[in-house]
Amino acid sequence: MNQKTLPSTDDVRDRFSKAMSAMYQAEVPQYGTLLELVERVNQETLSQQPELYRRLEAQGELARLTVERHGAIRVGTADELSTLRRLFAVMGMHPVGYYDLSEAGVPVHSTAFRPINDNALAKNPFRVFTSLLRLELIENEALRQGATAILATRDIFTSKVRELIECHESKGELSSEEADQFVKEALETFRWHQNATVDLETYHALCDEHRLIADVVCFRGPHINHLTPRTLDIDEVQRRMPDVGMNPKAVIEGPPRRAWPILLRQTSFKALEESIRFAGDAQGTHTARFGEVEQRGAALTPKGRALYDQLLDEGREQAIRLDNDAHQTVMNSVFTAFPDSDQAMRREGLAYFHYYLTDTGQAAKGVVDQDTEALIAQGLVEAQPITYEDFLPVSAAGIFQSNLGGAKSEAYSGSANRDAFEKALGAQVTDELSLYAERENASKARVLASLQG
Structure with a gap:
């Protein structure tokens, strides 16, 4: 074959x-x-x-x-x-x-x-x-x-x-x-x-x-x-x-x-x-x-995950034995402390993002700027949250x-007992956060290399 x-x-x-x-x-x-x-x-x-x-x-x-x-x-x-x-x-x-x-x-x-x-x-x-x-x-x-x-x-x-x-x-x-x-x-x-x-x-x-x-x-x-x-x-x-x-x-x-x-x-x-x-x-x-x-939704960084875990604990403590509508009302109130925009999550380092060129960016060459936020502001690059x-x-x-x-x-x-689990598995488990970080960094590197080409 x-x-x-x-x-x-x-x-x-x-x-x-x-x-x-x-x-x-x-x-x-x-x-x-x-x-x-x-x-x-x-x-x-x-x-x-x-x-x-x-x-x-x-x-x-x-x-x-x-x-x-x-x-x-x-x-x-x-x-x-x-x-x-x-x-x-x-x-x-x-x-x-x-x-x-x-x-x-x-x-x-x-x-x-x-x-x-x-x-x-x-x-x-x-x-x-x-x-x-x-x-x-x-x-x-x-x-x-x-x-x-x-x-x-x-x-x-x-x-x-x-x-x-x-x-x-x-x-x-x-x-x-x-x-x-x-x-x-x-x-x-x-x-x-x-x-x-x-x-x-x-x-x-x-x-x-x-x-x-x-x-x-x-x-x-x-x-x-x-x-x-x-x-x-x-x-x-x-x-x-x-x-x-x-x-x-x-x-x-x-x-x-x-x-x-x-x-x-x-x-x-x-x-x-x-x-x-x-x-x-x-x-x-x-x-x-x-x-x-x-x-x-978006995959969160260690900083974002720590904030999420804190707010989840607060919300669950307040929402014990409530029906779904009441539960969601409580959680919505608690989670106002977590920024609800892609720009804020990106700038505060709360979530991982995939960077790619806009149509304008694909036509651009010889761009030396390495600041992704500046490139986004110029309309050359777009960032979208990486899916969890x-x-x-x-x-x-x-x-x-x-x-x-x-x-x-x-x-x-x-x-x-992670050690016992991995022994039973016969291998180490991969850390999920490292995968998201690698994907974000790789997308940044591709965008910057393309703009410089």
């Missing part, structure tokens, strides 16, 4: 994300309704906000908007996590960020597998938020040992996908036929199974400890529990959910609505109650899969808790 016809890792990722979306839509029909709602809101938003349309088009984000998804899974062992790292590498996805959800009462720590460079993100920014269950946080020794034994008996990967992972690692590529087979076999890891691997008594014992533990331990694999589209107006999606038969979670997670969105806002429809057959033929139900929606591609641990925990039906548990708090 001609070298040029071989699919890139970006191509494999694109095939896989679309196949997973089709699988999840077949498994959870409400997900299809959610996609239709998000697409309708996005089209209306773009028609009503021509400047937003222009910005997204200039940044190459219009094309990716319709395919953009993030999934979430939870695994139980170090071997499962390290093999997933190798599986996602076939799709050009790298572990980015370390998230300690134990501080929010959820016994997992996590990373996000995703593409990291501009071209890969533009092709398909598919992400999978991947959590490792922390069995060491279970204080009941018998329960902990029982869960460990159950997990030790399962293999969540097909023999063929293991073979194809090794093939990619040895050759550095897959043929188109192998890529299609890889997608088919990899999907089996994420497929829903209605038969549990444990009896009903064991399931209830694990649920009593934490429902997420039962979700990880009691099934053949880490069924995808949500597949999230990106909206341009999450408040409107939240408002319309009941009109299409969805029960939205009480509060939109993350920052409030802004003229210039920052970081990540998330909501979801509540998890489905699904019939399960347990070992011994007992019948029961389990809730795990739900429909999440996200709205992405990652996650927020407090928001993730809030989504988990609202859909697993469990309250926050203080028993797991304050036990971050």
